[in-house]
Amino acid sequence: MNMLDDLLKLPGAMAAFEFRGSGELLDHRIAHPDRINESVLDLLAHMCAANLSIATMQARGWEKVTGMEGFYPIKQFTLIGFDWSVVVSGLQRENYKQAGKFSLPPFTGVVMANEKADYEAAFAILERKEPVP
Amino acid sequence: MSMIRRLLALDGVNVVCHFRDDGYLLEGYGLMSHNDMGRLAQFARDYRRIAQGNADQLAMFSGMRGWTPPHGWIIRGAKLSLCGVANLVCVVDSTGAPLNEILLELREVSHW
Amino acid sequence: MSIVTDLLAKPGVIAAGEYAYRGDRFSYRGALSEEHARMASIMCRATTMSVNMEASMLESLEPLNGFMPPRGWLVHGPNYSVCVVANVFCLLDNSNSSINEVVGFMRQALANIPADMI
Numbered sequence: 001m002n003m004l005d006d007l008l009k010l011p012g013a014m015a016a017f018e019f020r021g022s023g024e025l026l027d028h029r030i031a032h033p034d035r036i037n038e039s040v041l042d043l044l045a046h047m048c049a050a051n052l053s054i055a056t057m058q059a060r061g062w063e064k065v066t067g068m069e070g071f072y073p074i075k076q077f078t079l080i081g082f083d084w085s086v087v088v089s090g091l092q093r094e095n096y097k098q099a100g101k102f103s104l105p106p107f108t109g110v111v112m113a114n115e116k117a118d119y120e121a122a123f124a125i126l127e128r129k130e131p132v133p
Numbered sequence: 134m135s136m137i138r139r140l141l142a143l144d145g146v147n148v149v150c151h152f153r154d155d156g157y158l159l160e161g162y163g164l165m166s167h168n169d170m171g172r173l174a175q176f177a178r179d180y181r182r183i184a185q186g187n188a189d190q191l192a193m194f195s196g197m198r199g200w201t202p203p204h205g206w207i208i209r210g211a212k213l214s215l216c217g218v219a220n221l222v223c224v225v226d227s228t229g230a231p232l233n234e235i236l237l238e239l240r241e242v243s244h245w
Numbered sequence: 246m247s248i249v250t251d252l253l254a255k256p257g258v259i260a261a262g263e264y265a266y267r268g269d270r271f272s273y274r275g276a277l278s279e280e281h282a283r284m285a286s287i288m289c290r291a292t293t294m295s296v297n298m299e300a301s302m303l304e305s306l307e308p309l310n311g312f313m314p315p316r317g318w319l320v321h322g323p324n325y326s327v328c329v330v331a332n333v334f335c336l337l338d339n340s341n342s343s344i345n346e347v348v349g350f351m352r353q354a355l356a357n358i359p360a361d362m363i
Contacts, residue, residue, distance in 0.1 A: 040307045047299045054187065054295060055320045058288045061194025066281050070324025070339075078319035079296055080330065080348065081312030087319075114316075114352070119344045123321060172305060179298035186291030193284060 003108055004029045006125050012116030014084065018106040019045035021053075021090070026106050036111060048088040048109055051077045076123055086111045087119065089126035099132040136245050138162045140223060140238055145230025147213070149223045150174050165224070177215070177222035180206065204240065207232070219243035248354045249274055252335045255350070257342020259325070261335035264290050277336065289327065289334040292318060316352060319344065331358040 007016035008029050015036050017028035023046030030036060052074060059071035076089040088109035096104045110122050140149040141162055148163030150170050156178035161170035188203045205218035209227055216223045216232070218239035225235060252261040253274055262273025264286035271286035296315050304313040317330030326337045326344060330351035337347060 035311070040303070040310050043303050043306060047303065050299070051292070051295065051318075054292065057187070058190065058292070059320070059322060061190060062284065062288070065194055065284065068281070068325075071320070071322035071327075074320060074322055076319070076321040078321070079300075079312065079315060080317040080319070080352065081300065081315050084311040086312075117345075117348075119319065119348060123344070176302065179294075179301070183291075183295050183298060186294055190288060190291055193287060 007110040010121055011118050012113035015111040017041050017109050023049035044086055084111055085114055085117050087122045091127055095132055137242055143235055145226035147224045152178055152220050177217045257338040259336045259338055263333050289329050331355040
């Protein structure tokens with residue numbers, strides 16, 4: 001089953017999407033077209049790419065200075081908005097890197113309504129071990 | 134004549150805006166609507182704070198001096214670029230504009 | 246009880262604290278050194294500033310998009326996570342904490358904090 005389809009089954013899920021590290025939106029699914037559209041997802045993807053990069057910089061610096069390891073590589077970044085949350089992950093890429101692949105899969109994200117958001121369930125899907133071809 | 138207006142005399146400078154610490158547009162000149170200048174001012178103020186926050190963290194983690202406080206920032210786009218120094222921001226052409234001179238002038242004007 | 250005290254009582258919470266949006270002070274409790282807590286508060290504040298700017302840009306480009314004003318953010322690492330809502334941060338051990346519980350508690354406890362202080 002496609003990860004985007006599974007993410008869309010999460011409670012309160014409104015959209016699921018894939019994007020490049022540079023922020024370009026690649027693929028997406030929208031459950032509620034009346035509430036979210038491709039244009040918002042495109043902006044969200046660019047925003048989330050920036051946040052993952054900043055969080056990675058912070059994890060790198062924190063671990064170097066404090067010696068407290070366990071943040072890098074960042075598994076997910078989540079923005080908790082007023083009504084909605086977005087969770088994004090590049091974890092599948094780590095599996096590819098460990099397998100010695102140079103061509104990496106896209107980042108993945110899901111938009112959920114805060115009232116029903118199950119962050120742990122979103123993390124679990126995003127951390128699922130997908131086979132590396 | 135406003136001091137910041139003289140920045141428009143430099144080649145490739147299309148817009149120049151001066152904003153308050155909270156991002157409110159104080160004055161703006163050039164080829165842009167007043168509304169868009171207000172947005173530009175807000176963006177420049179936000180971007181400045183983010184760049185400063187990231188530079189602070191870089192300095193904190195690396196222990197390297199010389200990054201903070203940052204003097205300014207440049208976002209270079211395909212056709213247009215943004216240059217920010219203190220509470221000033223300019224929209225300039227990406228090709229042909231004398232960036233070094235523009236930055237020097239921005240720094241000088243920002244001290245007034 | 247304060248929010249920080251309540252957070253520390255939850256399973257897997259290593260440390261929790263508050264930072265001023267202006268960046269001039271912070272307070273914390275838990276298993277972190279003063280210096281590390283200072284660094285954590287600087288990082289949390291910087292990211293909060295970033296997401297606020299991003300949300301306001303998103304709002305200006307796509308009004309009423311449901312993210313503005315942002316409530317907080319999470320960074321989920323292999324062993325630890327950071328959870329921030331408003332100006333309160335907490336550091337979690339992933340092995341024995343519940344992100345849902347912590348986020349739910351913080352969202353509720355900090356629901357009425359005005360966002361315009363940022």
